[in-house]
Amino acid sequence: MSESIEETCRRIGPADRAVLEAAQARQLSLTKPPGSLGRLEEIGNRLAAICGLPPAVPMAKRLYVAAADHGVTAEGVSAYPREVTYQMVYNFLAGGAAVNVLARHARIDVQVVDAGVDHAFPPDAPLLHRKIVRGTANFVYGPAMTRGQAEQSVLAGIDLARAARQDGIGLLGIGEMGIGNTTAASAITAALTGCPVQEATGRGTGLDAAGLARKAAVIERALAVNRPDRGDPLDVLARVGGAEIGVMMGVALGAAAERLPVVADGFISTAAAALAVACCPPVRDYLFLAHRSEEPGHAALAGFIGQTPILDLGMRLGEGTGAALAMPVIEAAGRLLAEMATFEGARVSGKAR
Amino acid sequence: MSESIEETCRRIGPADRAVLEAAQARQLSLTKPPGSLGRLEEIGNRLAAICGLPPAVPMAKRLYVAAADHGVTAEGVSAYPREVTYQMVYNFLAGGAAVNVLARHARIDVQVVDAGVDHAFPPDAPLLHRKIVRGTANFVYGPAMTRGQAEQSVLAGIDLARAARQDGIGLLGIGEMGIGNTTAASAITAALTGCPVQEATGRGTGLDAAGLARKAAVIERALAVNRPDRGDPLDVLARVGGAEIGVMMGVALGAAAERLPVVADGFISTAAAALAVACCPPVRDYLFLAHRSEEPGHAALAGFIGQTPILDLGMRLGEGTGAALAMPVIEAAGRLLAEMATFEGARVSGKAR
Numbered sequence: 001m002s003e004s005i006e007e008t009c010r011r012i013g014p015a016d017r018a019v020l021e022a023a024q025a026r027q028l029s030l031t032k033p034p035g036s037l038g039r040l041e042e043i044g045n046r047l048a049a050i051c052g053l054p055p056a057v058p059m060a061k062r063l064y065v066a067a068a069d070h071g072v073t074a075e076g077v078s079a080y081p082r083e084v085t086y087q088m089v090y091n092f093l094a095g096g097a098a099v100n101v102l103a104r105h106a107r108i109d110v111q112v113v114d115a116g117v118d119h120a121f122p123p124d125a126p127l128l129h130r131k132i133v134r135g136t137a138n139f140v141y142g143p144a145m146t147r148g149q150a151e152q153s154v155l156a157g158i159d160l161a162r163a164a165r166q167d168g169i170g171l172l173g174i175g176e177m178g179i180g181n182t183t184a185a186s187a188i189t190a191a192l193t194g195c196p197v198q199e200a201t202g203r204g205t206g207l208d209a210a211g212l213a214r215k216a217a218v219i220e221r222a223l224a225v226n227r228p229d230r231g232d233p234l235d236v237l238a239r240v241g242g243a244e245i246g247v248m249m250g251v252a253l254g255a256a257a258e259r260l261p262v263v264a265d266g267f268i269s270t271a272a273a274a275l276a277v278a279c280c281p282p283v284r285d286y287l288f289l290a291h292r293s294e295e296p297g298h299a300a301l302a303g304f305i306g307q308t309p310i311l312d313l314g315m316r317l318g319e320g321t322g323a324a325l326a327m328p329v330i331e332a333a334g335r336l337l338a339e340m341a342t343f344e345g346a347r348v349s350g351k352a353r
Numbered sequence: 354m355s356e357s358i359e360e361t362c363r364r365i366g367p368a369d370r371a372v373l374e375a376a377q378a379r380q381l382s383l384t385k386p387p388g389s390l391g392r393l394e395e396i397g398n399r400l401a402a403i404c405g406l407p408p409a410v411p412m413a414k415r416l417y418v419a420a421a422d423h424g425v426t427a428e429g430v431s432a433y434p435r436e437v438t439y440q441m442v443y444n445f446l447a448g449g450a451a452v453n454v455l456a457r458h459a460r461i462d463v464q465v466v467d468a469g470v471d472h473a474f475p476p477d478a479p480l481l482h483r484k485i486v487r488g489t490a491n492f493v494y495g496p497a498m499t500r501g502q503a504e505q506s507v508l509a510g511i512d513l514a515r516a517a518r519q520d521g522i523g524l525l526g527i528g529e530m531g532i533g534n535t536t537a538a539s540a541i542t543a544a545l546t547g548c549p550v551q552e553a554t555g556r557g558t559g560l561d562a563a564g565l566a567r568k569a570a571v572i573e574r575a576l577a578v579n580r581p582d583r584g585d586p587l588d589v590l591a592r593v594g595g596a597e598i599g600v601m602m603g604v605a606l607g608a609a610a611e612r613l614p615v616v617a618d619g620f621i622s623t624a625a626a627a628l629a630v631a632c633c634p635p636v637r638d639y640l641f642l643a644h645r646s647e648e649p650g651h652a653a654l655a656g657f658i659g660q661t662p663i664l665d666l667g668m669r670l671g672e673g674t675g676a677a678l679a680m681p682v683i684e685a686a687g688r689l690l691a692e693m694a695t696f697e698g699a700r701v702s703g704k705a706r
Contacts, residue, residue, distance in 0.1 A: 031444055032451055033432065033558040037674070038647065038667025058458075079386065079704050087701040091384055096694025098385055104692075105411075105685045205386040206704065294391065312665060313682075314391025321390070325685065329666075329678060332458045339457075341449025348440040351432050351559065 005151065005234070005279070008158050011257040015049035015285035023048035023337060030340040031348050037336060039310065043288070044333035050261050050286055051170070054338035059170030059331050061108040063320045064128075064160055064251055065092060065099060066244035068116030069135030070180030071144065072222070077183045077215045079206040082135075085179045086119035088319075092177070093126055098317055099175060102324035108173065110320070113160065115153055116243030117178075130156040132243045136184075139222045143239045144184070150238035150246050157250020158257070165258040172255050173263040173290070173327055174248040174272065175320020179205075182295060185271035187219045187240035189297040191228040192274055193304045200297035202267075202316075233278040241275070248272035253279060256286040263288045263330065265323040266316065267295035274301045290326035291315055358504065358587070358632070361511050364610040368402035368638035376401035376690060383693040384701050390689060392663065396641070397686035403614045403639055404523065407691035412523030412684050414461040416673045417481075417513055417604055418445060418452060419597035421469030422488030423533030424497065425575070430536045430568045432559040435488075438532045439472035441672075445530070446479055451670055452528060455677035461526065463673070466513065468506055469596030470531075483509040485596045489537075492575045496592045497537070503591035503599050510603020511610070518611040525608050526643070526680055527601040527625065528618040528673020532558075535648060538624035540572045540593035542650040544581040545627055546657045553650035555620075555669075586631040594628070601625035606632060609639040616641045616683065618676040619669065620648035627654045643679035644668055 023045035028034055035041065047055045067089050073082045091097045092112045095104075103110045112127040118135035121127060132153045136144035145153075164172050178184075182204035189200040201216040226239035237246050248264075249272040255262035256276070264273040264287060276283045284305050292298065292309040294316035302309060310326045343350055376398040381387055388394065400408045420442050426435045444450045445465045448457070456463045465480040471488035474480060485506045489497035498506070517525055531537075535557035542553040554569045579592035590599050601617075602625040608615035609629070617626040617640060629636045637658050645651065645662040647669035655662060663679045696703050 030451075031441065031449065032670050036558065036668065036670040037451060038669065040666060040668065081702050081705045084702050087699070088384065091694055091699040091701055094694065094699065096384065096692075096699050098383075098390060098689055098693055101688050101692045102685055105681070105688050205389065310666070313393060313663070315389065315393065316391065317385050317389040325682060328458070328681060332455055332678065335454050335458050336451055339449075339454045340451055341444055341447065346440070346444040346447065346449050348444055349434050349437050352434045 005154055008253050008257045009280040012280050012282050014282045019053050020045055020049035023053050026337060029342040031343055031346050040333040040336060043330055044337040047261055047330065047334045048337060050259055055334035056170060057331060057335045057338050060168050061171045061327050062164050062169045063103055063108050063110050063173040063175055063323055064113055065110060065175045065177060065320050066113040066115045066247040067177040068242050068244035069118040070178055070184060070242055071136045071138035072140060072183050072218065073180040074138050075140055075218045077218055078179045078204060080179050082179050085177055086117050088177050089117060097319060098321050099319035099324055102321055106324055106328045108324055108327055113247055115247040130247065136242050139226060139240050140218055143226060144241055145238045147234060147238045150234050153243045153246025154250035157247040158254035161251050161254025161258055161260065165260060171327055171331060172251065172260050173265065173320055173323035174251050174269045175265040175323055176244045176248060176268050176318055178242060178244050181242055181268050183215055183219060184240060184242045184245060185268040186297050187222055188236055188271045188275065189300055190219065190223060191230055191236045191240060192278055193300045195297065195300035200300060202295040202297065233275045237275055245272045249275040252276035252283055252287065256283040261288060262286055263290050263323045263327055265290050265320045266293040266318050267298045268318055270298060270301045274304050277305050288330055291322035358507055361606050361610045362633040365633050365635050367635045372406050373398055373402035376406050379690065382695040384696055384699050393686040393689060396683055397690040400614055400687045401690060403612055408687035409523060410684060410688045410691050413521050414524045414680050415517050415522045416456055416461050416463050416526035416528055416676055417466055418463060418528045418530060418673050419466040419468045419600040420530040421595050421597035422471040423531055423537055423595050424489045424491035425493060425536050425571065426533040427491050428493055428571045430571055431532050431557060433532050435532050438530055439470050441530050442470060450672060451674045452672035452677055455674055459677055459681045461677055461680055466600055468600040483600065489595050492579060492593050493571055494578065496579060497594060498591045500587060500591045503587050506596045506599025507603035510600040511607035514604050514607025514611055514613065518613060524680055524684060525604065525613050526616040526618065526673055526676035527604050527622045528676055529597045529601060529621050529671055531595060531597050534595055534621050536568055536572060537593060537595045537598060538621040539650050540575055541589055541624045541628065542653055543572065543576060544583055544589045544593060545631055546653045548650065548653040553653060555648040555650065586628045590628055598625045602628045605629035605636055605640065609636040614641060615639055616643050616676045616680055618643050618673045619646040619671050620651045621671055623651060623654045627657050630658050641683055644675035
């Protein structure tokens with residue numbers, strides 16, 4: 001690991017326990033029965049522990065959508081052809097993808113990052129040009145990336161989190177696009193959590209049963225060939241990850257270093273977040289999991305990170321769509337803590353017994 | 354049942370099956386794997402069947418928060434004193450309650466309805482004055498309301514739905530405030546669904562075990578004394594319901610008559626919605642259940658209505674707080690259907706196999 005990633009990790013401390021407790025105490029003074037706002041209370045308290053009590057609201061919100069291609073698509077692991085990655089990037093730039101609609105709805109700034117798409121975008125295309133590879137190598141035969149490339153992708157993400165802080169962003173999200181990247185995420189899940197490949201592997205964008213079996217076999221081979229070192233998250237990223245996963249891992253690390261809350265979208269984003277937590281455990285304090293993905297490996301990642309998804313809407317699209325739905329809920333939790341009246345202030349009687 | 358409620362019911366037809374199918378077909382043309390938006394697709398399709406394809410977005414959103422008092426509070430069924438009902442109405446009017454914060458966040462117009470609060474609000478207080486009773490009678494000894502009062506409360510709600518349509522509202526929500534009203538809602542649940550009282554009764558705003566047992570016993574007595582007729586929803590409302598529940602039932606009926614989607618908040622609102630469905634089964638097509646309430650009777654009501662809650666955040670506050678969180682999700686589902694690019698339009702390749 002380069003000094004620079006290490007440096008970032010050294011800046012990361014746990015969220016503020018004293019502020020968390022102060023937020024918990026404040027919840028009891030607000031005009032509602034104790035605990036009646038359920039997870040909104042827990043989310044609000046966590047926000048306070050990250051960014052202060054009361055949380056500064058409303059929050060400027062940004063979603064980084066990182067895109068990259070994957071050499072492993074040569075193994076027939078996806079229901080969609082590889083060119084869909086760059087085609088969807090153009091769709092993002094035109095504002096027509098699901099994530100664009102949901103982000104407009106929630107007033108979230110979407111920034112598209114070319115982390116490693118196998119396509120030459122025009123230099124003036126309104127995306128963040130951070131191309132590290134033109135698609136990874138097929139990790140069935142060896143590492144997806146060199147360690148240097150993996151490191152470069154993480155550093156790019158750390159830099160994006162710093163830029164978000166400088167731009168006054170209060171809540172960050174990470175999402176992705178990359179045909180083949182559920183295969184990488186499942187491999188990371190198995191490598192990092194020890195979850196069996198069968199349980200970590202799902203149908204992605206819509207494989208049939210034969211496709212699913214092929215995908216699991218590909219992942220088994222990739223893990224046998226690469227033998228990623230779970231004690232070394234950058235090794236896992238380089239061997240069976242992807243460039244967009246590295247960028248998202250970097251955003252998660254950088255967000256924690258900047259004391260910014262960061263929302264992981266679905267399965268692939270959560271795999272990136274889990275790599276960041278493996279790199280630096282206190283990162284988990286800054287992470288919110290947007291929703292329960294339909295991908296079966298997601299549960300193992302959520303357990304590894306130690307956070308519970310907020311929404312459960314049967315989604316499995318990625319792009320940041322789940323994050324775009326969860327970010328306003330997180331912000332709402334912050335606003336409740338910041339804006340609700342107290343029993344005393346509103347002259348409302350407390351519990352009778 | 355008065356001719357006027359019957360007239361309203363006669364105007365209610367099922368949502369448009371052909372439009373539902375057209376929406377399902379359109380989902381397949383949008384740039385995402387089929388089904389990958391999970392429940393957002395189902396919600397968007399239902400919206401289209403109610404109000405047209407594509408749904409008109411963005412939607413003006415309104416939440417009616419109906420308040421009333423309950424004579425059964427004399428039995429010690431609530432953790433909070435009765436005066437909290439009117440105190441919270443003032444809190445709503447001052448904008449300090451949880452529902453106000455969440456509604457501001459989601460740009461929802463909140464209108465507070467005095468359906469039967471035991472307090473004389475000043476005539477110029479900015480609420481909708483629809484007081485039918487100054488608190489219901491204690492239904493342990495006989496009906497909570499006369500049939501005429503129950504009918505009047507429903508008609509007031511129908512009128513509010515009509516007003517919403519005239520004001521250009523596209524999405525309605527119902528929420529409530531009323532110390533003691535989980536007791537009424539549990540009695541309605543048992544009466545309407547046949548669910549045992551034990552399973553329909555929960556801790557409300559925070560009863561202890563002894564309080565919970567007392568509450569269940571009170572409900573058993575109320576049902577034995579009143580013997581509500583489950584084939585006659587207005588009888589159930591009059592005997593063991595409440596004025597705010599009647600108003601919400603009316604809003605649900607009126608919304609269906611106006612072909613407006615309507616979101617039931619939590620346990621009590623869903624009890625009102627279930628009464629509307631019992632009155633006129635096609636109402637279920639216009640109903641969305643905001644969230645899974647922590648109150649145990651909610652599941653029986655959801656089953657009776659035949660809809661699945663959208664969110665599950667461990668909430669049990671009422672007021673319309675769950676509706677205020679779910680309404681933007683429902684609107685988002687409509688926007689996806691209306692605004693997403695198609696594979697053809699965005700030149701994105703389809704499934705490879």
